[in-house]
Amino acid sequence: MTVRARMTLLYGGLFTVITLGVLGTALWIQTRIVNDRVQDVPFPADPIASGAVRGPADGRKRIIGPEQFQESLIGSQQxxxxxxxxxxxxLAFAVSWWLTGRLxxxxxRITGTARRLSLSTLHERIALDGPRDELRQLADTFDAMLDxxxxxADSQRRFVANVSHELxxxxxxxxxxxxxxxxxxxxxxxxVVRDEMLRNTRRSERLIEGLLVLAQGERGLDRRDPVDLAAVVGQVVGENLASAERAGVGVTADTRPATVAGDEVLLARMVANLVQNAIRHNHRGGSVRVALRxxxxxxxxxxxxxxxxxxxGLFEPFRRLAGERTGSDGGAGLGLSIVAAIVQAHGGTVTATAAPDGGLTVAVAFT
Incomplete structure (x- = not known):
């Protein structure tokens, strides 16, 4: 039985019971009134009045209506x-059916939209109008889910297309x-051919490794262990000092004790990506500042x-400034997207702020 039929039976049955009670009470009251046709009236001056019978000693008389009239009146009322x-x-069941249909x-509409959904129709929305009741909230929630x-889906399509291109x-x-x-x-x-093939092989390896780390970060953590993040930052900064010196970039680190529950390997990869990106996207004579609280x-x-x-957009895979795709030697273009996935897996947040005079500040907060 459909919800509409059940609601119709419920509302129609409830209204029927109420109506039956009201009309039954009214019928009972009217029957009592008709049956009780005996009234007390003042005794007339003429004692020989038509249909009058001398009554009690108090000077009053009783007038009784015909039984046939009483039975006819009661039958008509019934x-x-x-x-x-x-x-x-x-009428109650008809109105209930109509009202439940409107409700x-x-x-x-929600059911019809859900049945039509596919990868090619995710742009459809319910866009329900009317008062902000529970059904409107349900429709708005469904539309937000479709968004x-x-x-x-769009991100996945772009990701697959970019991976295909990069490979x-x-x-x-x-x-x-x-x-x-x-x-x-x-x-x-x-x-020359050998060197070119080795260079492209290393680039493919970096790309595949980055994709694996990205997938692991997006999957989440199976277990969490206490990680000394200050030690991880110190180790990563030390490992990248040589590359920073070759690029003519100075690196400074100001770390304080900090412990994060998570995966040490992923956290080390997150810090390494941040530091390496900061060195790579810099200019000679520039600086990189690492601070840990x-x-x-x-x-x-x-x-x-x-x-x-x-x-x-820098946190999207294969994205650089001006929305360009990655080149051949600038990395796989997965640095900040891997950072975002690892931070999300650890229950944190990552934000980036552009400085007006150039440069970028990336802040990672762990809860």
Missing amino acids: LVILTAFAVIVV LRPLH RLERA RTPLAVQRTAIEVGLADPSPERLA EGELTVANTGPVVPPDEVD
């Missing part, structure tokens, strides 16, 4: 009340290098000016 009851019951109409699903590029370069080397198999040419890690650098409207 017929009218029963007819009205039948009409009211029919459930938003649910039919999230549409963004996730295809080094393979195409390697094939070209091999063809060129085979066309001119001199030792010098073969050495209880529950918060901040990495700031100098460098090119970052448009404020492109800051959020």
